[in-house]
Amino acid sequence: xxxxxxxxxxxxxxxxxxxxxxxxxxxxxxxxxxxxxxxxxxxxxxxxxxxxxxxxxxxxxxxxxxxxxxxxxxxxxxxxxxxxxxxxxxxxxxxxxxxxxxxxxxxxxxxxxxxxxxxxxxxxxxxxxxxxxxxxxxxxxxxxxxxxxxxxxxxxxxxxxxxxxxxxxxxxxxxxxxxxxxxxxxx
Numbered sequence: 001x002x003x004x005x006x007x008x009x010x011x012x013x014x015x016x017x018x019x020x021x022x023x024x025x026x027x028x029x030x031x032x033x034x035x036x037x038x039x040x041x042x043x044x045x046x047x048x049x050x051x052x053x054x055x056x057x058x059x060x061x062x063x064x065x066x067x068x069x070x071x072x073x074x075x076x077x078x079x080x081x082x083x084x085x086x087x088x089x090x091x092x093x094x095x096x097x098x099x100x101x102x103x104x105x106x107x108x109x110x111x112x113x114x115x116x117x118x119x120x121x122x123x124x125x126x127x128x129x130x131x132x133x134x135x136x137x138x139x140x141x142x143x144x145x146x147x148x149x150x151x152x153x154x155x156x157x158x159x160x161x162x163x164x165x166x167x168x169x170x171x172x173x174x175x176x177x178x179x180x181x182x183x184x185x186x187x
Contacts, residue, residue, distance in 0.1 A: 002123040004028040009131040021131060028127065073110075080111040120145035 007023040035057065043053040064082065067074045073083040087104040091097060111119075124141035 002125050005124060005126045007126050007128040008133075009129065011131070023128060025126065078112075079115055080109060082107060082109050084108070116147045116149075120147050 004027070005025050006028040007025050009021050010024045012018055012020055012022055039053050039057055040050060042048075042057075043050040046053070048056075064074045064076065068082060068084050071084075073081045075081050085106045085108045086102045087106060088101045089103065091101065122145075124143070126139040126141075127135060128137035128139070130136050
């Protein structure tokens with residue numbers, strides 16, 4: 001298994017590099033698997049009928065939505081946890097606190113250790129293309145497999161300055177970090 005990327009020589013249209021060609025990375029081979037295909041495969045692997053698997057899938061989805069909208073961080077078995085949050089500005093005075101401080105609602109997913117280990121051990125293949133679409137180079141990863149840790153973003157731009165990546169249950173983040181939408185759940 002590998003992650004396939006393409007690096008295409010592209011004319012930059014904005015910023016300090018405007019007018020120059022740079023190689024820009026993007027995913028090359030990814031497709032969206034339908035829920036039906038996932039359910040069918042899970043049913044085959046577990047020995048449970050497709051109808052029962054579908055009922056379980058639907059019920060789990062409803063439970064996750066219900067609990068996340070109540071402010072809980074919800075475990076997704078075998079994957080990690082998910083919760084809802086917002087990106088918002090901070091203000092100095094309580095009189096200025098209002099919903100207009102919210103710039104975006106977010107789904108925040110924190111993968112478990114097994115998922116992070118799987119990503120770290122997955123090789124990365126890059127195919128490079130010139131500006132005319134001609135393949136000019138192939139690269140296979142030799143990196144250490146570093147995986148971004150959303151729970152330790154202290155120096156990550158835009159990630160906030162708190163240990164949880166800018167999530168500040170008690171208030172806003174001057175840098176525009178995340179403020180969970182529900183009451184705290186101890187995270």
